[in-house]
Amino acid sequence: MASVHSTAEPDFRTKLQDWLPKLVLSPSVAAMVVFVYGFIVYTIYLSFTDSKMLPSYDWVGFKNYATLFGLSAWSTALVNLAVFASLYIVICMAIGLLLAIFLDQKIRGESVLRPIYLYPMALSFIVTGTAWKWFLDPGIGLEHTMQLWGWESFKFGWIKDRNMAIYTLVIAAVWQSSGFVMAMFLAGLRGIDNEMLKAAQIDGASNWQLYRRIVIPLLRPAFMSAFVILAHLAIKSYDLVIALTGGGPGRATELPATFMYSYTFTRNQMGVGAASAVIMLMGVAAVMVPYIYSELKEKK
């Protein structure tokens, strides 16, 4: 085809072919630059202004951050996040690892069990919260049922208890995500070379030693991926709180995400809301940036 054209044409065509990939990529890059990084810069800027109901551009320095860290609601949210995130991550990983190891023992019915463990991840946190809110409601859910079954003294009122409500968030969140973590560990286990395990068995290693010394260390990449995914989910947790507890009782289950929303959109303290979003972003960045950096360096 090119031979019929004049000599200048192929040049143009080659040039076009050189530019085409970048041209096709450019809308995505533009969207990212504006909607992600541009917006981040804008929100960071707002966090240094005295924005209230609407954005304002009067610079106030670190005043919003000082206000933010002086608020008891914010410190409650941070403490709650620390409790929620650490339990959520640890329990999800523990259950995920346990189920993956057990499922990996030539289990009959694995193809039935696996989807059962996994299906909660298809549900939204709103649906998860609706289901668990009711299940945990002492007047109608588990407590009520146990009492009807004759266990008169059974009490399970965590969801109405200021000190315990945060743990109900953990239960519901673990229910939703632990199956997914199981799948990640199972993928890791299936990638382990069986010859190595057989050799260790011949050397007389017990099953316990086998897993502790060989298998679990080999699962390091799966641990890393699971940690990163769970950590960023924990920091972003918003819907589940809204559906399960609404942040209550009182402020017992307030998290940074719900704090940000209420300060920005209902209390009209946009500057403080923006500052809290920036802190959340820093939290995610602290987890993600080293991970992404090491991933991309390895794959090069």
Added chain:
Amino acid sequence: MAVATQDTAVRTGRITRTFIYVVLIFFACFYLLPFFIMMVNSVKPLPEITGGNMMALPKEPTIAPWLSAWSTAQIGVEATGLKPYFLNSILMVVPAVAISTVLGALNGYILTKWRFRGDTILFGLMLFSCFIPFQIVLIPMARILGILGLASTIPGLILVHVVYGIGFATLYFRNYYAAVPTELVRSAQIDGAGFFQIFWRIMLPLSGPITIVCIIWQFTNIWNDFLFGASFAGSNPPMTVALNNLVQSSTGVKEYNVHFAGAILAALPTLLVYIVAGRYFVRGLMAGSVKG
């Protein structure tokens, strides 16, 4: 399935095996219980729920709660049921998934087969954008949607979901295409095939599995989104927001059976997708993105 032969070589005794089965079945119950309870109670008349046992099977099964949740329940101020919001979600999800998947495929193709200086940094920036807490973009997004005249509209939500969905879509396709031999592309180039021809003839026919993974992922995430829907949809909210309004409404008697029917309706599309194609999703995840 090939997976069955990849089980561990570890051998276990009979008592250990019994223990393993007990634990596995216990957890199966744990995962099934909440959904089972929602199912059972969504077909009970209200007095049977408030006066009875949540674990009991319905004495007088009725589909009235489902009909009510679908078409007559009070959502906010209007008694429209969840139907219009279900439709909103469909109208939002289909284009958003389609657009973000196509862009993700093209981006992944370019970032692996048409590499240029700085492409890794660019990809790193895209990857990070998948994980940002969306609170950081809520305020400017609300303003931009207002400026574009897209506030409280479905196209506005589509835009939002496409923009924040591109990162994951690109991630999936990039990791997948990285395993396609570049020589294939080079030799096609020597034969005179152009950018789109190579994509169309070589890459696309190979993309089945990862396309399924990407579509399931995007569909689940966008359908299940609450934050953007609650922030930007105004009077046209998607299903998740409507369900929350239904469940949290403080007026009148709490119709638990209707809430459950509504919750299952909201979960149905993603559950269906998951049941039909979930196997491919897990397999695709195992093959690609999760691999450390």
